[in-house]
Amino acid sequence: MNQEFLDKLVQTLGKDTVIVEPAEVEPWLTDWRGVYKGGAQAVVRPASTRQVADCLRLCNEYRVPVVPRGGNTGLCGGATPDASPANVVLSLDRMNSIRSIDTIANTLVADAGCILGNLRRAAQDAGRMLPLSLAAEDSSQIGGNIATNAGGVNVVRYGMARELVLGIEAVLPNGDIFNGLQTLRKDNTGYDLKQLFIGSEGTLGVVTGVALKLYPSAQVRSVVLAAVNSPRQALELLRLVYGACGARLQAFEFFTDECLSLVLAQVEGMQQPFDERHGGYVLIELADTADEAALQALLEDVIGRALEQGLCQDAAVSASLAQLQALWRLREEISEAQRADGPHLKHDISLPIERIPEFIETAERRLRTVSPDCRLFIFGHFGDGNLHYNVSRPEGADKGWAKEWEGRIADTVFAEVAEYGGSISAEHGIGQLKRHAFHHHKDSMQIRLMLQIKQIFDPNSIMNPGKLL
Template identity: 80%
Template sequence: MISAGTAPSFQRQSLHLMTTEFLKHLRDALGDDIVETEADGIAPWLTDWRGVYKGNAQAVVRPRSTEQVAACLRLCNQHGVPVVPRGGNTGLCGGATPDASPANVILSLDRMNHIRAIDTVANTMVVDAGCILGTLRRAANEADRLLPLSLAAEDSSQIGGNIATNAGGVNVLRYGMARELVLGIEAVLPSGEIYKGLQTLRKDNTGYDLKQLFIGSEGTLGIITGVALRLQAPSRVRSVVLAAVDSPQQALQLLRLVFGACGPRLQAFEFFTDQCLDLVLSQVEGLHAPFSERHPGYVLIELADTANEEALQAMLEDVIGQALEQEVCVDAALSATLSQLQSLWRLREEISEAQKADGPHLKHDISLPIERIPDFMVSAETRLRGLASDARLFIFGHFGDGNLHYNVSRPLGADRGWAGEWEERISALVFDEVAQYGGSISAEHGIGQLKRHAFHQHKDPLQIRLMQDIKQLFDPKGIMNPGKLL
């Protein structure tokens, strides 16, 4: 675990005085029930989902309203107190974990969890930023609409965190990233001013689209407190097939074929290797091997539509028949019932949980030009084997978006400290390969603490300078989520 250091004693004394005065102001402004300062109460908020990062904080603030968020930020800004925004804490880059400073305030949105409005004519939803994504998806479903943002962590992550990380997930192929679903944003700036952009208009060409700056900003510009989202027609009927492939090249050809045949009904095209299947079957109870034989890779394909289940199933059967005939897949398991559909999905969605259970590993959430994925995989693995021949490689992800989770785990029998020892060399190798193939070092998880070094190494210096200028404009005192992203 990457831990916080200790402050020298003279610093601790002056910090103590500042802290006492600041906390008194904070309590006066917000009330005792909003401000947690007991060590036992703060402790659970100091680590990330994977248990890789650990930091410090003097308080956890859990406001109930945008005005309370504004009061908190105003005070933090006046006193120069760093603020770490916290959503569902499912981020995989340490973005919501405070750094070593004992002055940090963690601001959690978990009590701001109301759906403000659902409009089934305009097809919009306006919500508090602390709403859990899965809750919003179910609410949209009850209104006979679809909120298409979907990821394995949806029952823990919050929509504010999803927007702050510009989350992706399994339906990007059809509906785009979180950014494409956002119509409006309400946010509190470090000054305590409220950015009132919570509109549901489809069209508004009045200058710069400032809400875009908050999307993917990882809590470095302000706190997102409300979001207006675009809804889609419901996916009332779904069909899923798991296709076995001999190579990533075959998966590419399969993507070309399925997209051509099914077009907008293609909702997901997810890939995982046989190593991932092995891991999931060994770590997660209740799952079964989908084929009598094992294959190098698998592609999970989902089609969805508003009506006509039989036609959808026939379309999928037809395209898979063509795929087998044209030898762009070697076997296929079609779901005939909802429970079969869910079981096939679990083989893909439980991979992250299985990796967590397996122990510390090196995560690389990368994207590549899709047609270059097969060559990248060969080239990166050849170099990896040259460096750490026994490392275990788990590759899975949103293949249809060119997004791979390229995760490297310790060799069998190696101790749990292996990942820490090898991180610098292995990640440098992976990111170097990604750069050579024209990809990105972060497809959807963001930068956080994990990829700051690589971000500065690989991002164009002009783009970094412009980001720093924007940060300076929004947050001149640098209180928002220090040590993350920039």
């Protein structure tokens, strides 16, 4: 701890903005899952971009490491400081104002600390939609979503966070403000530098403001849960549904029967969707701006064809909003059910979509040679080629199993992902969890370029040490 630095920090930002009491700092030092724990001399909660700049300038001067923190829902330990007691955790939670919503340009500009769910509701109130949507949206912040290039359930139609960003305001480690908060749809003036902040996981600077694209409100939604006997059937179903519904296809989510069993066992009030159990389930959502009856008819028609052609075994179409929400809960509660079950080894991977079924088969074979009785929970954003390939302890094994096996299991899964030309991180990022694997699997020339970019933005390496690079 550097008292001179702390005194200056408090003097510059004010007592209300800087937390230094160890007992008050403590709650900011762990991640959402409780897997990581770090140290820090202070937590700073700036209320403006100017205060972020003042904080970073001082940290840079004193070479104090800074860990940007959004909603702390990241699953890779990115917002958790390392063990050093010198860290400063910089939380954006007080920067939570919406700066503007424009329903002609279809844009929303907000502080980085705004909770994603609040932005989605504000857009909805203005008759527009912010399509970025994930199970953690009522805790995660838009700055964190941008810093991790979040995905979520609507990527199949609207793309990842990156595709929704028009502009970014950020503070560089030396306190300079990157004024890129524009809402232009077109700007071909050289390198698009804002892209560097997207997915940078707090290693290049602190995102303080974001300009996002809005879309017409998808007033009308229809959901079906289709039972399939295998991932191969799910793939054929995707081909049929996309061909028939095109841009109306808003989500195509897959989960195995093991995931359903876990949700039914761990989450209160959940109901079996079908009389019989099946190999897997696909949750399909169609959305449109108008004509509910036509959308429902389209969904029923396409599912009818799928049943006829043997591309699914059974189907439950939502007939009301309550049923739609109940079907979605079966998918959305999987993460909570895993948390209740105990530590799960999470692998957020992406693959060429057409090879997912083959991957699921060969990865399991390979994994069983390492740990014959481990339990697999496979689910995810199938329509984007993104699987959450999660592994847990064998029945009867104690909860320490995950710690003991995580390295071997991850090496095995990632080796298989590499064989298929996939990615070891689809949407959760690298953080501290995947740093080793990232350096092992990422092309060395690309890592070299990233290090050079890091050096330009952050020559004193104060931003989020021990994460990503």
